[in-house]
Amino acid sequence: MTAPLIDPYARTIDYLRVSVTDRCDFRCTYCMAEHMTFLPKRDLLTLEELDRMCSAFVRMGVRKLRITGGEPLVRKGIMTFFEGMSRHLGNGLDELTLTTNGSQLERFAEPLWNAGVRRVNVSLDTLDATKFKEITRWGSLDKVLRGIAAAKSVGMRVKINAVALKNFNDVELFDLLDWAAREDLDLTFIEVMPMGDMGDVHRLDQYWPLKDLRATLAERFTLSELSYRTGGPARYFEVGETGQRLGFITPLTHNFCESCNRVRVTCTGELYMCLGQEDRADLRAPLRASEADAGLEAAIREAISRKPKGHDFDYSRQEIAGQVSRHMSHTGG
Numbered sequence: 561m562t563a564p565l566i567d568p569y570a571r572t573i574d575y576l577r578v579s580v581t582d583r584c585d586f587r588c589t590y591c592m593a594e595h596m597t598f599l600p601k602r603d604l605l606t607l608e609e610l611d612r613m614c615s616a617f618v619r620m621g622v623r624k625l626r627i628t629g630g631e632p633l634v635r636k637g638i639m640t641f642f643e644g645m646s647r648h649l650g651n652g653l654d655e656l657t658l659t660t661n662g663s664q665l666e667r668f669a670e671p672l673w674n675a676g677v678r679r680v681n682v683s684l685d686t687l688d689a690t691k692f693k694e695i696t697r698w699g700s701l702d703k704v705l706r707g708i709a710a711a712k713s714v715g716m717r718v719k720i721n722a723v724a725l726k727n728f729n730d731v732e733l734f735d736l737l738d739w740a741a742r743e744d745l746d747l748t749f750i751e752v753m754p755m756g757d758m759g760d761v762h763r764l765d766q767y768w769p770l771k772d773l774r775a776t777l778a779e780r781f782t783l784s785e786l787s788y789r790t791g792g793p794a795r796y797f798e799v800g801e802t803g804q805r806l807g808f809i810t811p812l813t814h815n816f817c818e819s820c821n822r823v824r825v826t827c828t829g830e831l832y833m834c835l836g837q838e839d840r841a842d843l844r845a846p847l848r849a850s851e852a853d854a855g856l857e858a859a860i861r862e863a864i865s866r867k868p869k870g871h872d873f874d875y876s877r878q879e880i881a882g883q884v885s886r887h888m889s890h891t892g893g
Contacts, residue, residue, distance in 0.1 A: 561652065562857070564621035567833075567867035575624045575791050575822035576617045580610060580638060582827050584631040586661050587697035588683075590723055590752050590766055594697055604827045607641045609847050613825065614645060616853050620860065623654040624791045626681075630827070633664035642675040649676045655791075659683065659721070663699060665707025673714040680711055681748075683721045686729050687739055695728065708745070719746040719807075726768035733776060741802045748794050748807030749773055770810050777806075791821065817870030823863075831860065833867035841866075 565573040581604065587594050605613065614625060625645065632638060645656050658672070659681040672680070684704060686692050692701040711718050720740055722729065729736070740747040752766050777783060782800035789796070794807035817834075824832045829844030841863035846855035 562620050565861070565864045567864050569867075569869055571819070571821055571867075572621070573821055573823055573864055573867070574621055575626070576614065576622045577626045577628055577822060577824045578610065578614060579628050579630065579825065579827045580605075580607075580632045580641065581630040581635040583634055584629060584661065585634055585663050586631065586699045588661075588685075588699075589695055589697070590725065599828060605829050605844060605847070607635075607637055607644075609829070609844075610641055611644045612853070613829070613843060613847060613856065615648065616856050616860065618648045618652045620857065623652070625653060625656050626792075627656075627658040629660075631661050631663065632658055633660055633668050639668070639671050639675065642672060642677065646676040655679070657681070660707075661696075661699065662704035662707040666703070666710040669707070669710040669714050669716065672711075673716060677716065679717045679719065681719045681721050682708055682711075683723075684708075685722050685725065686732055687735055688732065691728065695725075708743075712743075717746070719748060721748050721750055723752050724749045724768040724770055724773050725752060725766050728766070730768055730773075730776075733773065734780065737777070737781075737799070737802075737804075737806070741799075741804045746805050746807065748809060750809040770808050774808070793820075793822075820867075820870075823867070831863050833863055834870070836870075837868055839866060839868070 567573060582599050584592065586592075587596065614622075618625070625648075627642070629635070635641075642656070645653070649656055655678070656676050657679045658677065660683070662682040662684065665680070665682070682704070685695055687701070689701045692699060692704075708718055720736075722736060724730070736747065739745075749770055751768075751770055774783065777799075781802070783797040783806070784800060786796040786798055786805065788805065792809075794809050796805055796807050798804070799806055820834075824835060825843065826832070829842065829847060831841040831843050833839060833841075841859055843856060843859055846859045849855060
């Protein structure tokens with residue numbers, strides 16, 4: 561272990577989110593344009609480079625590693641990366657996990673468990689098969705539900721991430737909550753974020769503030785805030801009438817920057833110190849410049865020294881302020 565990563569605001573950076581691919585087998589309307597141009601494969605970090613980079617972060621104090629995409633499980637050979645990362649569990653790394661759309665989970669649940677993955681986040685915004693097809697453009701709800709069942713069957717704890725979308729899943733709020741309670745699934749709602757050009761899809765048309773969602777829930781349920789944390793940005797509440805745990809991620813109406821302990825690396829090796837800022841550092845160049853890690857570690861430390869206090873997402877005044885140009889699939893969901 562080397563000296564830990566401390567940013568200019570005395571926050572310890574111990575959570576890394578890594579996108580392993582910008583490709584996905586869905587085209588969710590709030591994440592991608594329907595006809596995406598993906599990055600050339602030569603620009604992506606190889607699985608060996610991803611292993612080396614993540615291992616450097618673990619040496620520097622990262623204790624939680626979340627693998628994202630795009631859809632991480634469509635990356636060819638991805639299990640060799642998970643199997644490699646598993647060597648750090650109990651040896652610096654506390655948790656290895658991933659966020660997935662669930663489409664490949666039926667096939668990969670058991671090998672992921674064998675590699676040490678004990679929790680998985682599944683992105684799922686609706687339980688209506690027709691609406692699911694509409695929001696994902698290419699997805700199958702039944703396939704995702706089978707994937708969730710497979711993850712549960714091997715012992716994984718599954719959390720559902722639902723993006724709150726006005727005039728889409730707002731009418732399903734109580735159905736989602738009831739389903740999660742029946743299936744013993746944690747559920748987190750997320751505000752839609754202004755990232756990337758969506759073509760004809762307009763963010764303001766989709767935006768459903770979670771304070772409004774909570775107010776709707778409060779008409780039927782009692783919500784009590786919990787001290788429970790997973791290392792991420794969600795604030796958790798207990799639903800008094802069901803006993804289930806419910807999370808809220810509110811990057812716009814109530815940002816979580818004061819306790820930010822995480823950074824993100826894209827599939828091309830760009831380190832973003834803040835999801836809502838464009839400032840970044842190139843880690844691919846030092847990775848490929850030398851087989852030694854001194855240059856890589858120096859680049860990481862220099863980047864952390866520039867981590868900002870917070871982001872600037874804002875939907876007020878009926879325009880999108882703080883929008884960033886890159887797609888979420890590139891940065892990592």
